[in-house]
Amino acid sequence: MSETMANDYLDCLLNALPADSWNSGAQDRLDWLRRLRNEAIDQAGRLRFPTVKDEEWRFTDVSPLAKLPYKPAQKTSALRLSDIQPFCIAESAHRLVFVDGFFSPDLSRLSKDNQFIIGNLAAPTLTKTPLAEAHLGQHVQFRDNFFAALNTAFLQDGALIVLPENCAVSAPIHLLFIATQEQTTQYPRCLLIGERNSQATVIEDYVALGANAYITNSVAEFSLADNAQINHIRVQRESGSAFHLASSAVALEQDSQYRSVSITLGALISRFNLDVEFNAQAAECTIDGLAMIAGRQLADTHTRIDHAKPHCTSHQQHKCIVDDSSHAVFNGKIIVRPHAQRTNSSQSSRNLLLSGKAQIDTKPQLEIFADDVKCAHGATVGQLDNEEIFYLKSRGLNELIARNLLTYAFGAEVLDRIPVPSLKHTLEQAILNKTTQNS
Template sequence: MTMTKEQCFEQLLLGKTIKSESWLAPIRDKAGERAQALNFPTARHDDWRLTDLSPLFQHDFHPVDSYASLSPADIDALLIPGSIRLVFVDGSFASSLSDLKPAGAGVTVSSLVERSGDAQVEANFARLADFEQDTFAALNTRFFEDGAFVHVTSETAVPIHILNVATKRETPSAIYPRCLIVMAANSLATVIEDFAGQNDGINFSSAVTEVVLGEDAQLHHVRVQREEKSAFHIGHCAVEAASGSVYTSTSLAFGARVSRHDLHVTLRGEGAEATLNGLALIGGRQIADTHTRIDHASPRCISRQLHKCIADGAAHAIFSGKIMVREGASGTDSAQSSRNLLLSGKAHIDTQPQLEIFNDDVSCKHGATIGQIDADALFFLKSRGFSEEQARNLLTHAFAAEIIDRIPVPSLVESLDRTILERVNGADGAGK
């Protein structure tokens, strides 16, 4: 059934009835009202004018009311050995697939619904992810069923893996993954948010993640979007970093027909640091859009950003990165780099670095490049016996590896590396 944009939105708004705690019910109601008022963004919204959402509007997305039961074998390829694992299937917590045993003292990892009464949850839920101006954050807040809650009060070396799996259903499904990460003062952890699908399912995942870093806390936040190429993914992540804290994000977009990731980091306390690493690797007719905003709201904060897009086939990759320096945020040190690789004549990449500076005492560097595979490097490799295809794949892989290698979980780096090799080899049709 082909839908109009209006019908698609109406269908999403129907949602389903979800029971909520008394503190949460009013938030849901308000979010529902905002969603209705905001409706889908249009080309007139500056933040959305480059993102073609029309493939999304063609589907009739239904809420998920009965749950597929997956076996451990179904998710085996996605697992990170030794990690603390929370698994959500179509937005619902799957305790039998999860493994919380590796969590030591000082680490609480659970379903959000189970921890609904937790003071940290009530204090931080929907505080950072602004649904007033964002339809998708509003839809998520209105309709999310469950989510992940991570509360770290000490230093932990065990990675925390939050795996969201969308299954193939009879009708296209709307799923609302949710995640709240609270890092107490002086805590340290690595959290991997992972979004995957199955069997070319047509799913629409609208995800919201909120991250709170206390003073001197350190978090490496990995985000892997490897949904099916028939799926749609819109993610919104809001981060607040207190003084002295260090937030590192490594975010990958490989999957989905259309994907979008909004990452908003507020450096709230003096001397906070953020490093944002991003990679979109797409082909075919995929669209991948990353919008980031780093808000230097305090003095002497540091931000570093490296975002890479690789587009093959007739794909369209978009990067928009805003750096804001508030009045009074003296001694700001920021550097942003956007590097892009076009693998085909039909692929398309837009990159938009944006600086908004309300302060004199700052160092803000930024740069962007868009290029093709370097002809000299290609000839060099051929002169060493590599075929054209091998040489192109090696160079493409090397371009992507610079981001992947920043993930501090070796087994994940290895498996993502294999994914990239399959991609650049065109084994799954993402290539030419």
């Protein structure tokens, strides 16, 4: 696509934007936000719409999207609690619900005497917090990420969580993004600020009502101060016709720990970028991922872990299960900067092909500029093992059940890392059902 076309695409989107969609009563207080959005619009205009000629998009053809300048979703009639019941998570005491990108206070559940701040970004009390200004748009690299720039340009609302110093939230926080409209784009946004010694578990969950085609363009930013410990579970279970373009950016200060599990099941085309930046020593991250796709789905995960400081540890395990004519892409970049001595980093990419027409592209990418480091990586692509299938059949199980059980077992290792039992159980069932359907 030419640059002119990219600008056309942007213009088309801009023209559809309501005159002032952001909290019009508080315009004078929001200069910083307007500046941020204008900068993002400029960046989006400067960047090209990515094509397969870009190294970062080599395996993921998003050209169908360029023909679909879906307008931003509009606020529609409210859903009832019963509509979202199937997606609710028993353990979660705090829930923020966004319908097509718009915050729904009726469906959300927020306990009153919170030790921490949780709410929607557009709420006047929250947009005023200097913390929002200090962090929003500061971690995600939208200067070279077209879709993150678009998200920032069209930022309407989002989830904001601020964990004050020493605050430990034991019950998981559920951020539920529901898509209900056809041929629109929603721009969900998450910002988590974990101050010193804070702890929480956050579930970022993308779901759909119905089988609509729509675009989700989301950005999540997580900032962890010294010794903060955050579990982040990301679940992408969009409709099978949807497009999901997402970026997460994580900034880690000294001794902080970030553990994430990302599950990709939905969307026709999905792309997830995860950037982790070690800004100080002795921080740790564990990032695990599972993509399980079939039909003509394409799921692309690009991760980038930047060991900019010494003594940090990163562990990554990414698994893909591809059936039918689906296509999974994994690109895992690990950078160890010249002064990042005593870095300890491991990465494993394991892939299971269930069909002769399915495709896997996996690319571990290590750029190591320090000499005293421990870095291990490995990538495997395989099929279900005939000996394993025979073993199960020799115990009376039929071929289908044997294959499903082994497929499930392949993914279970990642699901086991989810520290929320009911969500883990729901996803286990989703994966077992998925294997049954595909067979």
